[in-house]
Amino acid sequence: xxxxxxxxxxxxxxxxxxxxxxxxxxxxxxxxxxxxxxxxxxxxxxxxxxxxxxxxxxxxxxxxxxxxxxxxxxxxxxxxxxxxxxxxxxxxxxxxxxxxxxxxxxxxxxxxxxxxxxxxxxxxxxxxxxxxxxxxxxxxxxxxxx
Numbered sequence: 001x002x003x004x005x006x007x008x009x010x011x012x013x014x015x016x017x018x019x020x021x022x023x024x025x026x027x028x029x030x031x032x033x034x035x036x037x038x039x040x041x042x043x044x045x046x047x048x049x050x051x052x053x054x055x056x057x058x059x060x061x062x063x064x065x066x067x068x069x070x071x072x073x074x075x076x077x078x079x080x081x082x083x084x085x086x087x088x089x090x091x092x093x094x095x096x097x098x099x100x101x102x103x104x105x106x107x108x109x110x111x112x113x114x115x116x117x118x119x120x121x122x123x124x125x126x127x128x129x130x131x132x133x134x135x136x137x138x139x140x141x142x143x144x145x146x
Contacts, residue, residue, distance in 0.1 A: 007102050009033070014070055014134075016087055017095025025097050028084060030077030034070065036098050036109075041065035068109065068136040070098060076120055076128035084132060088118040093137035104146065111140035 015025040046057040093112035
């Protein structure tokens with residue numbers, strides 16, 4: 001049996017860009033968990049049976065849109081708290097990259113995203129944490145490099 005080539009959680013990266021030219025991307029300090037979801041909007045239609053119009057129709061589906069969402073958990077780190085808050089308060093979407101690094105290849109999505117939610121939590125005698133969620137604003141372009 002051949003074993004799969006996998007990667008570790010720290011090799012999934014969320015980078016936020018600044019407004020410099022060219023854009024400079026950096027990974028905010030403190031992320032302990034992150035996830036990415038690609039969603040496809042679908043429109044349904046009925047596929048009638050031409051030979052038996054009274055038969056129950058199967059549903060067909062056309063893709064209508066794509067969207068990416070990113071969620072993460074982080075320690076509330078002094079080094080990155082203003083980066084997250086600035087992004088959450090921004091009226092416009094910000095440049096962002098999502099990267100999956102594997103031993104033999106890297107997948108990178110680049111585009112603009114809105115920080116939809118930034119939620120800080122403090123529990124007595126424990127480290128303060130935060131959760132963040134981001135939504136794509138337009139196309140996220142995927143590039144695969146060896």
